[in-house]
């Protein structure tokens with residue numbers, strides 16, 4: 001009997017990245033009829049404790065994975081879609097977007113505080129400009145504390161569980177529900193934040209399976225088709241087009257939510273002043289001709305263009321001009 005073909009899957013080495021890669025790679029392998037080999041790749045975002053903004057944003061996680069893919073060291077890489085820069089990656093393409101999981105943010109607190117019951121002046125941890133603006137919008141009294149590190153460490157700082165050498169010095173932290181779910185830590189959640197008043201990052205809760213932009217082996221093609229979810233790809237695309245469209249003229253934090261419901265693609269985006277004192281929101285819907293990938297992509301482009309035009313027309317760039325515009 002011939003040996004089963006092998007698909008080499010690249011991933012970051014964090015507990016979260018490994019958990020999500022192992023789960024999706026197993027599904028790819030099954031659909032492909034192939035063995036899976038997981039290859040852990042260390043990125044600058046994992047080794048450098050400087051703030052993400054100073055390292056050049058979320059792209060720090062993607063670059064090393066993409067280099068390994070281009071070099072042929074792996075056949076496929078798995079990213080959190082929200083960590084992928086919106087710019088095209090030369091020589092690569094999005095091979096599959098699997099069905100998205102919970103896209104909400106979650107407030108985690110050992111004391112069980114919610115946004116409403118956090119004491120006056122409470123210390124809340126997050127390093128995300130969007131989450132900072134959203135927290136200050138509803139609770140300008142909070143003291144926001146910059147936060148990095150793995151999920152266990154972040155939770156321990158908010159008094160949820162214990163990690164050696166980590167002090168519980170925060171009243172709460174804000175994390176993605178998807179990450180907590182993938183790590184089996186959903187019990188840490190004190191409050192799930194509804195996307196209607198707390199829209200999240202473009203692509204949050206979705207994975208991106210990236211491959212080289214070249215003819216793929218039959219196994220890999222089958223594996224990708226087996227996990228692809230057209231609706232999740234279309235909603236994530238619409239959200240990422242908003243980010244890309246705003247990046248040209250606006251560096252303010254953005255929350256964005258696309259959903260497909262009743263044959264329509266709905267898209268809502270909010271752009272926040274960094275201190276949460278102002279925000280602009282735009283919502284539009286498009287009706288895809290069919291559920292085909294091409295028609296869903298057309299609808300995503302259409303609805304995103306209208307949301308971006310409206311936000312920029314209403315002064316989104318004045319909330320925080322992009323660097324090029326200064």
Ligand SMILES: NCc1[nH]cc(CCC(=O)O)c1CC(=O)O
Nearest residue numbers: 080082175176178179204205206
């Ligand atoms: N910013 C880092 C990051 N990138 C992806 C996730 C997990 C959630 C997801 O898959 O969208 C997280 C953690 C978080 O934001 O709390």
